[in-house]
Amino acid sequence: MKIIERCDVVLENFSAGTMDKLKLGYETISRLYPKIIYCSISGFGQQGPYSERGGYDPVAQAMSGIMLNTGMPEGPPVRVLPTMVDYLSGNHMAYAIALALLDRQKTGKGKRFDIALWDVAIMQMGQFVTMYSMTRELPQRMGSGYLAAAPYQAFETKDGYALVAVMTDDMWKNLCQALKLDHLFKNPRYATLAGRCQSRSELAVEVTKATKQYGSKELETLLVAANVPCGRLMQIDQIIQDPHVQQRKIIAEIEDSQKRKVKLIKTPIFTSGEAPKIHRRPPLIGEHTSEILQEVGYSQEEIEKMLDKGAALQAKASPE
Numbered sequence: 001m002k003i004i005e006r007c008d009v010v011l012e013n014f015s016a017g018t019m020d021k022l023k024l025g026y027e028t029i030s031r032l033y034p035k036i037i038y039c040s041i042s043g044f045g046q047q048g049p050y051s052e053r054g055g056y057d058p059v060a061q062a063m064s065g066i067m068l069n070t071g072m073p074e075g076p077p078v079r080v081l082p083t084m085v086d087y088l089s090g091n092h093m094a095y096a097i098a099l100a101l102l103d104r105q106k107t108g109k110g111k112r113f114d115i116a117l118w119d120v121a122i123m124q125m126g127q128f129v130t131m132y133s134m135t136r137e138l139p140q141r142m143g144s145g146y147l148a149a150a151p152y153q154a155f156e157t158k159d160g161y162a163l164v165a166v167m168t169d170d171m172w173k174n175l176c177q178a179l180k181l182d183h184l185f186k187n188p189r190y191a192t193l194a195g196r197c198q199s200r201s202e203l204a205v206e207v208t209k210a211t212k213q214y215g216s217k218e219l220e221t222l223l224v225a226a227n228v229p230c231g232r233l234m235q236i237d238q239i240i241q242d243p244h245v246q247q248r249k250i251i252a253e254i255e256d257s258q259k260r261k262v263k264l265i266k267t268p269i270f271t272s273g274e275a276p277k278i279h280r281r282p283p284l285i286g287e288h289t290s291e292i293l294q295e296v297g298y299s300q301e302e303i304e305k306m307l308d309k310g311a312a313l314q315a316k317a318s319p320e
Contacts, residue, residue, distance in 0.1 A: 001024075001032075002296040002297065002298075003292065003296055004024075004029060004033065004036070005033070005296075006295075006296060007036070008035075008036070008037060008101065009036070009037045009038075009039060009097055010024075010029060010036055010037070010038045010039065011039045011041075011093070011097075012024075012039070012040055012041075013040070013041040013042060014040075014042065015042055015043065015051075015052055015053070015054050016040075016042055016044070016045065016046045016047075016051040016052055017051075017052055019040070026038045026040075026112050030110060030112070033110070034109060034110060035104060035108065035109065035110045036110045037097055037100045037101065037104070037110050037111050037113070038110065038111070038112050038113070039093055039096070039097060039113040039115075040113065040114050040115070041089050041090070041093055041115045041116075041117070042055065042114075042115075042116060042117070043055015043056070043059060043060065043116065043117050043118060044116050044117075044118050045114055045115075045116035045118070045119060046114045047114075050118075055116075055117050055118065056117075057083040057084070057085045057086045057117065058079050058083075059117070059118075060085045060117040060118045060120070060121035061079050061080060061085060061121060062077075062079075063118055063121070064085075064118060064121035064122045064124070064125055065122075065125045065128065065139070066079075066080065066085075066121055066124060066125060067079050067080075068141075069125075069128070069139045069140065069141055070141065071141045071143065072141060072143040073140065073141045073142065073143065075141070077141070084124075085117050085120055085121045085124075086117070088120050088124070089115050089116075089117055089120045092115055092120060093113060093115050096111075096113045096115070097113070100113070125139075144163060145200065146165070147197075148167075148197070149165070149166060149167045149193065149196075149197065150166070150193075150196040150197045150199075150200035150203055150204070151164055151166050151175070151196065151200070151203055151204060151207045152164070152165050152166055152167070153204060154233060155204070155207060155208050155211040155219075156208055156211060156212055157211050157212060157214055157215055157216040157218075157219050157232075158212060158213070158214060158215045158216075159215050159216055160216040160232065160233055161216065161232070161233040162211065162216045162219045162220055162223075162230055162231065162232045162233065163230065163231050163232075163233065164207070164211070164223065164228065164229070164230050165228075165229040165230070166196075166228065166229075167193075167229070168193070169191075169192070169193065170227075171227070171228050171229070172185070172190070172196065173185060174226045174227050174228050175207075175223065175226070175228045177226065178222055178223055178225075178226035178228065179207070179210040179211070179222075180210070181206070181207070181210055184203070184206055184207075190203060216232035216233070217232055219232070220232045240263065248270075248275065249266075249274075249275050250265060250266050250268060250275050251263050251264070251265055251266070252264050252265075252266055252277075252278045254278060254280075254281045255281060256281055256282075257281065257283075257284050257287075257317040264278060264282075266278060284315040284316075284317060285313070285315060286312075286313035286314055286315040287314075287315045287316070287317060289303075289307075289312050289313060289314045289315075290303050290307075290314050293306070293312065
């Protein structure tokens with residue numbers, strides 16, 4: 001409570017009801033500090049039949065339709081490897097907090113925010129929910145493909161894959177010219193976007209015959225010059241070494257708590273042409289416990305007692 005007294009925001013991500021059991025729930029805190037912005041991120045939100053269930057990013061992916069509709073048509077469902085639902089939930093909460101701080105300047109009042117991973121995951125499937133409500137058509141797994149366009153997928157090359165994204169008739173013309181596919185361009189079945197989508201499988205076979213004649217980088221260079229959206233499929237080691245990534249300085253190298261050199265991705269918000277700076281490494285859990293307790297008025301003796309009892313944890317980084 002001494003810490004909260006000095007704060008603008010309380011942010012927690014326990015299952016619903018946990019903070020109330022700790023006597024740190026919204027009703028308790030907001031009565032004492034009406035200006036507090038109280039934020040909860042949980043698997044299923046603060047209300048509803050599932051609210052007390054724990055939840056993780058893959059659970060939200062599974063229950064939202066993301067997993068069932070990701071992967072190759074002939075394969076099993078696939079999760080998205082990065083924990084995108086976690087990240088997006090944090091992004092939404094950060095946006096909400098910024099708006100609440102601005103609103104509090106006008107009203108003097110705090111806010112209560114409740115974000116559920118499942119809600120955020122369902123939101124990402126919004127276009128398919130709308131499509132189903134209009135047409136009763138369910139989405140299908142398409143691998144790297146895209147329902148609304150063709151040829152639009154990852155194509156095999158000599159040394160890997162490259163994503164080619166043909167959205168318009170002009171792009172189709174440019175692709176055929178660049179890859180010398182006059183026979184495909186003259187085929188009336190492929191003359192329109194609708195026709196190409198209807199024939200996407202056989203069209204992909206024909207385009208693949210051409211893309212396999214090139215290396216991934218070579219194909220990318222050729223198609224970008226022809227104004228066809230294209231990008232080679234890159235692995236982490238390639239991304240780190242890419243000249244564009246290096247020039248934008250989106251990746252920083254820091255020393256972690258074990259004195260290892262590690263790379264971190266900066267927040268991708270460029271201000272006045274520059275990426276933000278990383279001022280210090282990520283802390284260990286509990287690394288600043290004593291520092292925070294000192295700030296709110298505890299003596300070193302009181303802190304030591306809390307640490308001895310296990311009421312607080314003080315992690316220590318590697319010695320210099």
